[in-house]
Amino acid sequence: MTRQLRLFLILLGLALASLATTGQALAHAALTKTVPADGAVIASAPSAFSLSFSEPVSPLVLRLIGPDGTSRPLTHFTLTDRTLAIAAPSALANGTHVLSWRVVSEDGHPVGGSVLFSVGAPSGAPDLAASQTEPTVRVVLWLGKLGLLLGLALGIGGVAFMAWVAPLPVAARRPIAGFLLLGLLSLPVAFAAQGLDSLALPLSGVLQLAVWKAAAASSFGRTALIAILALLVALLALFVPSRSGRLLAALAWLGLGAALAASGHASAAEPQLLTRPAVFLHAIGMAGWAGALLPLAFALRQADGAQALQRFSQRIPALLLVILLSGGALAIVQVERPQALLTTPYGLVLTGKLVLVAALIGLGAFNRYRLTETVVSGLAGARALLTQIIAAEIVIIVAILAVVALWRFTPPPRALAAAAAQPASVHIHTDKAMADISVTPGRTGPVTITVSLLDGAFGPLAAKELRLALSRPEAGIEPIERQAIKQADGSWQIGDLTLPVAGRWTVELEILVSDFEMTRLKETLDIRP
Structure with a gap:
């Protein structure tokens, strides 16, 4: 247990260091076309601008900076599929103008940039202050995402145990409720950080209404709404009679899958008919497996704990198959090329996750094929050993979720390929x-x-x-x-x-x-x- 805890702390430190040293978040949606073109010189002022992207986006901040440095907000626009048509101000002066834009992509990641064009003839381009998210905001966003994932996986996943394995041990209800509360408390933290990141504002701007509106306008707004409902239903399931509790647990379990499928780079990828169901199934399988470990550890302290262990052992292969098939499909869509596993930030995060998952599967296989029968037969010391291994598995799961939360800051190789093709x-x-x-x-x-x-x-x-x-x-x-x-x-x-x-x-x-x-x-x- 101590060794696994040290490994987790090392991973946690590396994650925090990577977030703090990243100068600017990388984009997930790529700008594919602009009208006027970047660097173009046009004879007369345009009546409209347009920005086309590789993925669906929602506008956050649009402004036009004139040759004299005057900045004007652009508030009249229409969004059609992946193209943003923006009404241009009247009577633009001759010289070089800067169309500054910041949008949020479908996966919830903010993207920003500028397009320079000149009317009549080029002039000196006005200076623009670079907008980038503070490292502290990224750290808070990562912590909020991690807390939410822990609430979903170990909280709702723990409640789901009674829907597909056995009744919850009484002693397990309090820690599971603690994880559900952690998820509920982490949601506003992640939500606020999402808005700050979207607008490239510091932590001091958290009370601005625009921050919360920006977060609500992103796809993460859908995830937050579904997640809070699922967490509340799971919390209610802990305190109602067994039959109704199992029904509520199943509903919360399904809500967890819907919440994670509502946003994120994996669910935003094409083809949507494959990726969103795959994310849903992967989330359901992940939470079912991860959430069952804590109730199992407490069940092993009871006389009838062996029965719960047998049911889990018999049913987990089907859940594991769902996890592997859905995860494999998503990896193929996102990574595209095997070498990207070691040459891109997204690939390195996925590789780290796969290493930890392989260790988790190894421990699970040892439990199923070597320890389960000895626990059922009542061999002395088997339950204590299995409980220790389950504790180690929980530590690995926390490390996996910590690594997965880093995906918010890493564009998938498919997005990098789209950007490179521009x-x-x-x-x-x-x-x-x-x-x-x-x-x-x-x-x-x-x-x-x-x-x-x-x-x-x-x-x-x-x-x-x-x-x-x-x-x-x-x-x-x-x-x-x-x-x-x-x-x-x-x-x-x-x-x-x-x-x-x-x-x-x-x-x-x-x-x-x-x-x-x-x-x-x-x-x-x-x-x-």
């Missing part, structure tokens, strides 16, 4: 010609480059030929030259190009306007790893 773009503006260059995807490897040409008056530029060169002298890469092919829509495209390294590349365009006129444009472009 194009890199740059706008080149001169008096004679302009070019919008888009590299898809905006990372190393095979890419497709699309170029749209305009003249200095924002009209179409009828070029005869376009040649592009990319170079990165710092990496020893001399110009890679390609001839662009004109497309039916008037744009130019290059498809046979591979960018070997990440970093800032120099892009040069040679535009043959006529047999006697050649225009050259040059700019730099950032390519992601």
